[in-house]
Amino acid sequence: MTGPSITVERDGPLTIITLARPEAHNALHAAAHEELAAAFDAFAADPDQWVAIITGAGEKAFCAGHDLKQQASGGGMATPPSGFAGLTARFDLAKPVIAAVNGVAMGGGFEIALACDIIVAQSRAVFALPEPRVGLAALAGGMQRLPRAIGLKQAMGMMLTGRRVAAEEGMRLGFVNAVTDGDVLALARQWAADILACSPMAVRATKDAVLRGLDTPAEQAMAEQWSYPALEAMLLSHDAAEGPAAFAEKRAPMWKGC
Structure with a gap:
C-alpha cells in the first residue's frame, strides 16, 4: 500500500x-x-x-x-x-x-x-x-x-x-x-x-488498562479493569491458555491473537 x-x-x-x-x-x-x-x-x-x-x-x-x-x-x-x-x-x-x-x-x-x-x-x-x-x-x-x-x-x-x-x-x-x-x-x-514475542491479546489488554487508569485512583482502576473489553477478550482467548501450556511444556508459545 x-x-x-x-x-x-x-x-x-x-x-x-x-x-x-x-x-x-x-x-x-x-x-x-x-x-x-x-x-x-x-x-x-x-x-x-x-x-x-x-x-x-x-x-x-x-x-x-x-x-x-x-x-x-x-x-x-x-x-x-x-x-x-x-x-x-x-x-x-x-x-x-x-x-x-x-x-x-x-x-x-x-x-x-x-x-x-x-x-x-x-x-x-x-x-x-x-x-x-x-x-x-x-x-x-x-x-x-x-x-x-x-x-x-x-x-x-x-x-x-x-x-x-x-x-x-x-x-x-x-x-x-x-x-x-x-x-x-x-x-x-x-x-x-x-x-x-508477547501475546497480542495480553499486550492490548495491558495498553488499554494502563491508559484507562492514568487518571483514576488505583483501587477504582483495579476494580474496573475486569470490565475493559481488551482484558475480557484476553481472558477468553486461545492465547490465555496457550501461554501457560507453552511454559509448562518448555516451548515457545504459538500466539494466535484471538
Missing part, C-alpha cells in the same frame, strides 16, 4: 508507515492526513497486524508538523476525526504503535510521537512544540500528553518557550525510550520484535 504522501509496508504482523515528503521535512497537508487516517484504520481493523511503527523518510526530519505553507495559501488546518496524522485522537486503538524518530519532530510531528506508546530516536533527532512562536498552540494532544509524560514543570519549560530538546535530553526527561547513533528503524524493529 502506498500513497503520494506515505508508504505502508507489512512485514508479518508488523505494519511500517513512513511519511514520504522529505522535500517538505515530512510536514503534513490535508491529503497526507487522509492517507494516514486510512492507513491506521486498516492497521486497527486487520486482525493479522499486531504492532505498528511510524517513521519519516530521509535523514533530516521525522515530521515538521503541519504544512504551514498550505495554511498560508488558504489550505486551512482541518484534520480527520482521528486527529493529526490520523493518530493523535485515536483513543480506542489498543494495538501498540512505536515512533521511530529519524530527525526533527516539531509541533504536530512531536505530537504524533507523543501519541505513540514507545518513542525511539536517532541521536540527531530534535523535539519541540514551537507553536507559540508562530502564534498557535499544540492542539493535537501535545499540551495534554507532554505533562503526563514528563511532569508539569518540565513540560511547561518546553511548551511556553518552544525550545528544542535533543534526543538524549528527551530520554533523560522521560519521553524517549531509547536513542541510537545508527539505524533508528532497526532499533524500532527490535522493540517491535520484543512486543511480538
Whole structure:
C-alpha cells in the first residue's frame, strides 16, 4: 500500500508507515492526513497486524508538523476525526504503535510521537512544540500528553518557550525510550520484535488498562479493569491458555491473537 504522501509496508504482523515528503521535512497537508487516517484504520481493523511503527523518510526530519505553507495559501488546518496524522485522537486503538524518530519532530510531528506508546530516536533527532512562536498552540494532544509524560514543570519549560530538546535530553526527561547513533528503524524493529514475542491479546489488554487508569485512583482502576473489553477478550482467548501450556511444556508459545 502506498500513497503520494506515505508508504505502508507489512512485514508479518508488523505494519511500517513512513511519511514520504522529505522535500517538505515530512510536514503534513490535508491529503497526507487522509492517507494516514486510512492507513491506521486498516492497521486497527486487520486482525493479522499486531504492532505498528511510524517513521519519516530521509535523514533530516521525522515530521515538521503541519504544512504551514498550505495554511498560508488558504489550505486551512482541518484534520480527520482521528486527529493529526490520523493518530493523535485515536483513543480506542489498543494495538501498540512505536515512533521511530529519524530527525526533527516539531509541533504536530512531536505530537504524533507523543501519541505513540514507545518513542525511539536517532541521536540527531530534535523535539519541540514551537507553536507559540508562530502564534498557535499544540492542539493535537501535545499540551495534554507532554505533562503526563514528563511532569508539569518540565513540560511547561518546553511548551511556553518552544525550545528544542535533543534526543538524549528527551530520554533523560522521560519521553524517549531509547536513542541510537545508527539505524533508528532497526532499533524500532527490535522493540517491535520484543512486543511480538508477547501475546497480542495480553499486550492490548495491558495498553488499554494502563491508559484507562492514568487518571483514576488505583483501587477504582483495579476494580474496573475486569470490565475493559481488551482484558475480557484476553481472558477468553486461545492465547490465555496457550501461554501457560507453552511454559509448562518448555516451548515457545504459538500466539494466535484471538
